[in-house]
Amino acid sequence: MIKPLLELKNVVLKVNRNTPEEIMILDHLNLTINAGDFITVLGSNGAGKSTLFNAIGGDLSIDSGQILLNGKDISHESVERRTRFLARVFQDPKLGTAPRMNVAENLLLAERRGQRRTLAPRHLNKQLDRYKKITATMHNGLDERLTTATGNLSGGQRQALSFLMATLKRPEVLLLDEHTAALDPQTSQDLMHLTNERVQEEQLTCLMITHHLEDALTYGNRLIVLHHGKVTFDVAGAEKDALTTEKLYSFFAEIE
């Protein structure tokens, strides 16, 4: 039997609490994520996809329900503590890297994700050879720009770096929030291929929000659809392989 890695049980999350504008963004949401799942997340705007990520990440506190990691309740743990098991890549390339710090410095920061930071020297130079090899796997010239401030990189390079930073120290759960959406089609495809490759290789447990139906079908072993704060559709394995964009479109037409 596969043990669930991350479980969301009856999760309720409201905004504008106790005001007339109160809205329930996550409505008794249930989701069980197994180790090694690569889940693509679909849903229209306002369905609660980003809120789901923010609830898992701890940026938003939930009103009721439970979030369990390996059976342990983490619903009230801080954002900082959750980074021990969790890594994220945001949609906006600006959010993922520190613009005035160079590529190597950003990697060094990411390598200590969730760990204590002490007054010990950072020893950046010792890591440069290793970082050069790691960045070379992205095939986009990052390895030649290790000492360039990330603010001077292209959006594609920055987003590739953000992804690299998220996976440098193996996360138990990886959240990708439309991480290729802000890039041009070619760069976006390159990063998508690379993402898939890395997730497969390292057998990462990953949730990926996307608006590309093709991407949602091509990648991952499981596909879920969020609607009005609930998981309304959840397929995996052969059932997912049998899905087509037409079937998905007709499903969306049904629920709207």
Place this chain on the structure above:
Amino acid sequence: MSLIVSAIGQGLLWAVLGVGLFLTFRILDFADMTVEGTFPLGAATAVAAISNGMNPLLATLLAFAIGAIAGLITGLLYTKGHIPILLAGILVMTACYSVNLRIMGRANVSLLGKSTLFKNHFLASLPQYFDSVFLGTLVMVIITGLVIYFLQTQLGQGFIATGDNQTMARSLGINTDNMKIMGLMVSNGMIAFGGALVAQNNGYADVNMGIGIIVIALASIIIGEVAFGDLTLNQRLVAVSLGSILYRFVLLIVLKLGFSANDLNLLSSIILALCMMLPVFKKTFNFKHILKRGLDTND
């Protein structure tokens, strides 16, 4: 000659403020008004402690600690109380005014006849004004060295990341609230330390000596950057000391031109404003282009 030596000495003593403010203004990327209160707070603390017989070195270190507490309060108001940083700083700055009067008992306390860091055999044996040059250099080498070391540690890198990209810092497990509080504490500790040094050098503490401090500290940062151009982070920290000395030279020239000491705050603000607008001027007037045209007669 002695005027120049005096300016260098003053520049070095006041440079502590620039490095202190650098931590918040340049690294955490906000303007901390608390410093207008912590500078006289440090001066008051040191002067009161020395008047009560405390060793001047201990009194100066005590000033650092008290300044750090003021920074802690601003930090808590800002991060836990969600008060905007500008207002949080102004609140603590205003509160410091009363605290300083309490500490000193009156608006102005002299150190006449009391022992200070400047009154020892070695410093007294130096030619006039060289005591502040010597002490200032010593202090700046130590403080700049410590800050440079800190910024290259794992914690220091997390501190820089907090000011650079808060969302990323948090997503990597950096407690950004603690980083801001720490930055405000160290920064204000250093400003208070500077206040203690200046008070001992002047021979008195005055409750109004904090007015315009943020402008003076900013001036040393900005003048250093404008004068030396593209620098690494470590070089920029050293440039603060040089900027502080240059600022004293500018003041010296201004006084020579016939302005009175009462005009200094106005002039300091004008100098700082001009320096900060330099990038705008460069764009508007296209200096380089004009320069090229002027040199190239064929064009």
